[in-house]
Amino acid sequence: xxxxxxxxxxxxxxxxxxxxxxxxxxxxxxxxxxxxxxxxxxxxxxxxxxxxxxxxxxxxxxxxxxxxxxxxxxxxxxxxxxxxxxxxxxxxxxxxxxxxxxxxxxxxxxxxx
Amino acid sequence: xxxxxxxxxxxxxxxxxxxxxxxxxxxxxxxxxxxxxxxxxxxxxxxxxxxxxxxxxxxxxxxxxxxxxxxxxxxxxxxxxxxxxxxxxxxxxxxxxxxxxxxxxxxxxxxxxxxxxx
Numbered sequence: 001x002x003x004x005x006x007x008x009x010x011x012x013x014x015x016x017x018x019x020x021x022x023x024x025x026x027x028x029x030x031x032x033x034x035x036x037x038x039x040x041x042x043x044x045x046x047x048x049x050x051x052x053x054x055x056x057x058x059x060x061x062x063x064x065x066x067x068x069x070x071x072x073x074x075x076x077x078x079x080x081x082x083x084x085x086x087x088x089x090x091x092x093x094x095x096x097x098x099x100x101x102x103x104x105x106x107x108x109x110x111x112x113x
Numbered sequence: 114x115x116x117x118x119x120x121x122x123x124x125x126x127x128x129x130x131x132x133x134x135x136x137x138x139x140x141x142x143x144x145x146x147x148x149x150x151x152x153x154x155x156x157x158x159x160x161x162x163x164x165x166x167x168x169x170x171x172x173x174x175x176x177x178x179x180x181x182x183x184x185x186x187x188x189x190x191x192x193x194x195x196x197x198x199x200x201x202x203x204x205x206x207x208x209x210x211x212x213x214x215x216x217x218x219x220x221x222x223x224x225x226x227x228x229x230x231x
Contacts, residue, residue, distance in 0.1 A: 049208050049224055052219055095217065097216025097217045100172050101175070
């Protein structure tokens with residue numbers, strides 16, 4: 001199984017400041033057939049289901065604000081919130097959809113400092 | 114607008130069974146893979162199972178293989194998860210999700226809570 005490791009477990013960022021979340025996979029999730037990284041990011045606000053933010057490591061889902069960006073390739077990935085807003089308080093999960101079993105990182109809780 | 118509504122959760126004793134349903138609307142159900150993902154109280158997300166559009170291909174997490182069965186009725190726009198031999202560790206919110214490629218959740222339902230306890 002591909003193990004997904006997120007860091008940090010939690011972080012507190014001032015409004016308007018940058019938040020950076022890291023995700024590492026135990027093996028590459030780059031598919032050579034299409035040159036896409038099969039790495040997904042979700043946002044889960046308290047009491048709500050997850051919401052898709054980014055797929056293929058860096059493609060924003062429809063309606064996602066451009067302050068959210070994803071980067072990385074192979075085994076190391078980053079989710080960046082360029083200017084944290086109050087509504088971004090949530091837990092963020094990475095997930096690999098390269099192979100079954102589909103696996104998630106443990107989550108990173110983002111709070112306001 | 115895509116809508117997914119789970120139902121069928123509740124309290125069940127260890128060893129018991131439940132069938133979860135997920136009613137879908139706002140998209141052509143038969144064209145999409147569907148996923149079940151669960152989340153134990155206060156914990157992270159765990160993939161459970163997935164099924165392709167015509168129901169001919171299914172996969173399961175090892176933790177539920179042989180106990181859970183995913184299925185779909187495209188005429189009723191409904192996804193199912195039959196859960197047998199339930200264990201305390203199966204206690205979780207169960208979410209269904211629409212999936213374009215079979216590997217990620219584009220849209221998610223609000224979830225249904227399954228509690229396995231004596």
